[in-house]
Amino acid sequence: MMDSTTLFSIRLSLQVAAVSTFFVVFIGVPIAYLLARKSFPGKEAIDIVMTLPLVLPPTVTGYYLIIVFGRNGLIGRYLYEWTGWGIMFTWYAAALASFVVALPLMIKAGRAALESVDRNLINASYTLGYSELETALKVTLPLAKRGLLAGGVLSFARALGEFGATLMLAGNIPGKTETMPLAIYSLAGSGDWGAASSVVGILTLMAAIFLYLANRYSKRIF
């Protein structure tokens, strides 16, 4: 039923989602912390820019990514000049697109979770001699753990389903950048409904599992 290119797309999707989620957590949690706990000029502007990919059509996000990372892009130009390598039409581009689209979910969920941590607990930690970093690691982040996990799981699910921005930046190259959503598009387009249904089934099941996990994590234990 599934040929090797289809199997490849399943593996690639998991790889892209895993890599992008790693960076989403690594970068998203500190950003969420800053937005939740600090006041600085331009804070809400940063929140808006980071959240835009959540509401923009993914093709628009992809378009911006091309402007920045394309071979003639703001950053891509120098990358190509110095290394002779361009990110477009590689699986890295698919991971980058998924990262940008999934990041807002982590930031939104994380900011809400971190803001809900009782200010007095943080103050108590300060008066007991713990620096802000120590307090974040031992008090704030552990208490926001469930919301952060839920944000991570949602980000993974979103990354897995990313289509539009990936198509713009990574293209749809079977056996190279063709993730599951792109494979479904190709299979359906070429009339291979059997294979398309299999991939659709797998993707739906995975999304349902991740939503279940996200709901479970976001329930409070205290």
Place this chain on the structure above:
Amino acid sequence: MGLKVTVKKAVKGFMLDVSWQIGNELAVLFGFSGSGKSLTLQLIAGLIKPDSGFIGANVSTYFDSANDIDAAPQQRSIGYVFQDLALFPHMTVRQNILFGAKGVPRQETAERYHEMVDAFYLNGIENKRPSEISGGQKQRVAFARALIRRPNVLLLDEPFSALDTPLRIEMRAFLKDLRKQFHMPIVLVTHDAGEAASLADSIIVYSEGSVIQKGSAGEVLDNPIDERVRRLLVGQPTSDPLPVNHSGQARRKSSASGENRP
């Protein structure tokens, strides 16, 4: 020796302007809620920065606007028992207490920990979470956590306000006992006249951001300086009526706390 506090702080239409000094004794900051008592504790602990003034304990200067000194809360060696106790819900009783032992030499930590468990009757609940123990036990854990590293000053922000009357009385006796074991300035915030009368060595009466009377407990209780203080002292211990200021307007209530500096 003791604690010296002279601070000014304006918070959203409320002005705190107080000056007092105590020795190694239990001083009660007394007055209706909204008079700036809790704010004073937060200034002492360094959680909020005063506009100007001086805060010092024993030989350490915590804040001195004249010399541009403003020690971080982490550097102040202050035991702080919060009104809601602020026990860490994700830690056991043992972990909560040991969290307070930062800076205690490793070889001494175990000994001090057992000292605290004994002093605060916490045997048998050490592996429980705060959500699994009673109100009185939580109270004692909060005291143990605040005292294990032997701070220079102990600040108590209405620590008994959430308890019902029998337990309040038990905790008062417990705090009196504590006074004998730990020699340090203790500042207790309350608007409960009974609590002030039974615990205080000295009383500092707050009203609308100012100190209107200070003295030994006997002096203040026997000779209230004016009608306001008399009313406070005979007022119902736990109720908190909205008092009326001289111009007859209801006092602004929300402005005074100034809590939760972002």
